[in-house]
Amino acid sequence: MTQPLQAKQVSVSFDGLRALSDVTLDIPPARVSGLIGPNGAGKTTLVNVLTGFQSPTTGSVVCDGRDVSGLSAHKLRRLGVARTFQGGRLFKDLSVLDNLEVTGVGLGLTRREAASRAVDMLDWVGISHLMTDIAGSLPYTDERRVGIARALMMAPSFVLLDEPAAGMSAHEADDLADLIARIVKDMKCGVLLIEHNISLVLKICEHIHVLDSGELIDEGDPAHIKTSEKVLHAYMGTQGDVDMQGAIL
Amino acid sequence: MSTTKHPSVLAQTVSTPVILIGGLALIAVLTWAFGSNIFGRTVTEMFIRVALVVGMFTFIGNSGVISFGHAGFMCIGAYGSAWLTIPPMMKKVLLPGLSPMLANAELTFFLSLIIASLFAGVIAFAVGLILMRLSGIASSIATFAMLAVINTIYSNWGPVTGGTSSVVGIPITTGVWISFGGAAAAVVIAYLYGISRSGLALRAGRDEAVAAAASGVDIYRERLIAFTISGALCGMAGVLYAHFLGVVNPDAFYLGVTFISLSMLVVGGMSSLSGAVIGVVLISAIIELLRKMEKGITVGEGTLSLPNGIQEIAIGVVMIVILMFRPGGLTGGAELSLTRTSANDGYSKKDQGSGNHPDNKPRR
Structure with a gap:
């Protein structure tokens, strides 16, 4: 697949509570993108929208140039959009x-x-x-590694990894980083890494999206994200000028 | 291509149906060799229940959705065969509302067995198109409603079904060997379904419906396939039952048989084929023992007898005890097997479905 998986101005509301607001995001093929944000930012809701588990209230999801909003999860998987789950x-x-x-x-x-x-x-x-x-x-x-292997079966075009490093040691996280690099290199698969392990995200992602309170507040390469005031504010509140990498790790 | 070898599913699991059918064959041979006429009838009835409960297992065991409605498919199969095999002269009197084609039909037992079973399967497919969209308790309640609808139709459509009156004149052909054949066929079909693509996908959906959908599994479709096959198997059990008694009545396929058959499945182990068969054999043995004790057993110069109705009470107690101390049933969801396998390619280790549903979408 040569075109990105896209969320276009996606909003999701649950009983009046807005979980996502006008989020636009591209996951390019054969690259590693990151999605970070504090707890409750809406990361998993966005993953659910991109993989067919949640219909957007407004906006659309585009896969291979086709609007796939509202398509069920199993049909999106057949189109090559795979995912893992937080809980395995x-x-x-x-x-x-x-x-x-x-x-x-x-x-x-x-x-x-x-x-x-x-x-x-x-x-x-x-x-x-x-x-x-x-x-x-x-x-x-x-369990995590089997979950990733299951998602990679049949060479999907995109794989969304939902907190794959949770609970892993530093050594295991390094192995995971190697595996993700191989996914892109060998399978030409676009990866979206959703993680709380910011050092891992900064290390392997070429482009990072930052969600906070359902809104996409910033995006860019790791160098930009490290120094972003908005990102710092989202993670640290208003406590001032703290080095992003040092503060979060 | 990898050089790592993986075991064939068939090679790993084929011993299960072989053991089960072998065990049933042994019972049939012993009955034929040593059993009385009355014991033969008891064993025949047990084999018919094996076909029924294995049919139910095909859907319930693989999907994790409890169905209260499968006795309805038994009813459809039984009446279907009655329509096809009762002599036309009798049908004109008993069932004057039958279409000319059915009224004039007088098929052989085996032909009617196939047609009536397929008919039950077709009805299961049609009903399943709607019911399989539901999940969890809603799905179970809907199957119970389906049973009530089928019973009401067959109890009130007098010219075609005879209403609440018994329909007589069905050729009596089901004996020990034919019922054994039906039970063995049910075991083989359930086993083949279990190791099929659909069976694996449905069990995955039972364990984790959300993850199954993320793996490309269309759970609705897989449930529909299992429901159709299980409806046909229960229909076959109904045909065997009709040709065992020679008479059918809608109430024979209602709450009583539903309770007994579900009890057998729960006691044996709801998520294994071995559990379904073992549950039937065990509960049938208990029923037969209690039936004899209700009639009275001579002890010395006196007669010891239990009050009527003790069968149902005892089965209820057995089920409660099993649920309390061994929720996975006697087999705990495992299969009888000659091969030592850690992987349960055929069936699952645990008993109940997770209650997950594709509509239970993970949310933030």
Whole structure:
């Protein structure tokens, strides 16, 4: 896919409460973008809108030049928009292999074909030793890695990673950064990284979007975000001139 | 291409239906060799219940949605076969409202078994087009409403169904071996569905509906497929039942059979095929034992008998105890298997669905 995944002037209201206001954002193909913001900024709501789990109240979502607003999640996945979840949300009663196979059969493969692709993906991510484990028995970090492998099945055009580094050690976060770089390099997949680990975002994202109280308050490259007054204000309130990187880490 | 080997689903799981059918075959052989006529009828009835409960499992076990309406498909299958096999002369008297094609039909048992089962499947598909859009408790209540609607139609459409009167004249063909064949066929079909693409996708949706949708699974479609297959299997059980008794009545396919069959599924383990079969065998054995004790057992010079109705009470107590101490049923959701597998390619380890629904969208 050569065109970006776009949110155009997206607003979402829940019973009068405005969760997103006129958010416009592009996720370009084969690049890593970041989405940051304090708790309650609307990051997950935006991810839900971009992946078909939430219809925008106003505005639109465009994929491959086509308006896909209101399309259901499974149909958007078939168009190549994949995601992970904050809580993992693995199919806990199924094996790791089956967790990946589900995406294969969901996208039209036979079980044999899906199993073969799933094995390849587990190898690629480096977790083939987990293949026969029951997903519900995995430790937290492995659960995250399986969630990413499941999302990457069938080479999606875009993948939205919702807090993949939560609970990871610095070493594990470095491994995750390497994996994300490989996703872009090997799969030519556009990545949106939603994270509270700002150092990770600043390290690997080429372009970063900042949400606060449902509004996109700033965007730019890491150098710009590090020095942005608006971003600092969103994270630190009005406490003055504090170095962004030092303050948040 | 990876060099890592992965086990074939079929090779990993085929021992489950082999064990289950083997166990049922053993019961059939022992009954044929040593059983009395009355015991033969008990075993025949048990095999019919295996077909019914396995049919219910195909939907309930894989989707996690409890259905109270599957006895309705049994009713549709039973009456469908009655329409196709009762001699035309009798139908003119008993069921004068039948269309000429049905009124003049007098098919063989096996042909009517296939047609009536498919008819139940078609009705399940039509009803499922609407009901499968619902989820959780709403879906379960809707299946119960469907059962009430089917019962009301069959109880009141007198010229076609005979109303609340019993429809007689159905050729009695179902014995131990035919009912065993029906039960074995149900086990094989349920197993094949379980290892199919649709079965895997539906179980994923049962565990995590939101994640399944994010994996490209159309849960509505998968539920509809399972509901249709399970409707046809329950219809087949209805045909077997009609040709076992030789008479059908709408109330035979209402609350009583719904309670008993769900009890069997819960006791055995709602999310495993083995649980469905084991639950039927166990509860059938308890029912038979209590039935004998209600009639009275001679002890010395006296007769020990239990009060009537003790069967239902005992089944209720067994179900409560199982739910309290082993919520996953006796099998805990595991399958009987000869191979040691950590992965449950066929069926799940746990029992109940998460209650998730594709419409339960994750929100901020």
